[in-house]
Amino acid sequence: MKLKRETLELGSNIQHAVIWLHGLGADGNDFVPIVPELGLPKDAGVRFIFPHAPSRPVTLNNGMSMPAWYDIISLDRTKNVEMDDLLATVDWISVLIDEQVALGIDPENIILAGFSQGGVLALHTALRYSKRLGGIVALSTYFPFADETIAEMPKGYEQIPVFTAHGTHDPVIPVTWWHDYAPKLEEQGFSVVAKSYPMEHSVHPQEIVDLGAWFKDQL
Structure with missing residues (x-):
């Protein structure tokens, strides 16, 4: 599937790409306003791509249709998504990465970022893509x-830098779920910047500052 998307470029000599995936019920415009707040140079040479998830029925939403990367079956973290459904969307994002590679961007200069559902997809796509990418923002x-995903990922993918953050008062995705996966990445040798903020299921101003600093290190 060729996903519709919003695109924002910093500079004309584009050498890096950031593919940023929104959460359930939102669209690609959700994180566009954050780019100027990251404090990156106007000539950074970065293309930000914000794809729109297609609308689909969501089981947890009583079958009502809304923008979603995959169906959410329940509130149980271990049973709320089918692997085949998730992998189908991973293929869509892999096509987006392929497009950027075809435009001359090295895979190691491509970062996958995502919020909520988009973060799930960023993690799975980056650790399954055919070449090692430049970073993950979850x-x-x-x-x-x-x-299973960590066990099956290609050797060397633990070199992918990771920025992961969560709200301590998140009522949608409990912070305990973050405490579960972030240490697993660290144990595998990933360089993980893990931050928590006094917020619910949202984005904190300090989080944007910290993320901007991380982007500067990677770019």
């Missing part, structure tokens, strides 16, 4: 099938 999310 915001207010969780990591279903983490053990």
Whole structure:
């Protein structure tokens, strides 16, 4: 599937790409306003891509249709998504990465970022893509099938830098789910920047500052 998307470029000599995936019920415009707040140079040479998830019925939403990367079956973290459903969407994002590679961007200069559902997809796509990417940003999310995915990922992928953050008062995705997956990545040798903030299921101003600093290190 060729996903519709919003695109924002910093500079004309584009050498890096950030593919940023929104959460359930939102769209690609959700995180566009954050880019200027990251404090990156105007000539950073970065293309930000914000794809729109297609609308689909969501079981947890009584079958009502809304923008969603995959169906959410229940509130049980271990049973709320089918692997086949998730992997189908991983293929869509892999196509987006392929497009950027075809435009001349090295895979190690491509970062996958995502919030909530988008974070799940960022983690799974980055650890399954055919070449090692340049970074993962996982915001207010969780990591279903983490053990299987980490065990099956190609050797060397633990070199992918990770920025992961969560709200301590998140009522949608409990912070305990974050405490479950972030240490697993660290145990595998990933360089993980893990931050928590006094917020619910949202984005904190200090989080944007910290994320901007992390982006500067990677770019």
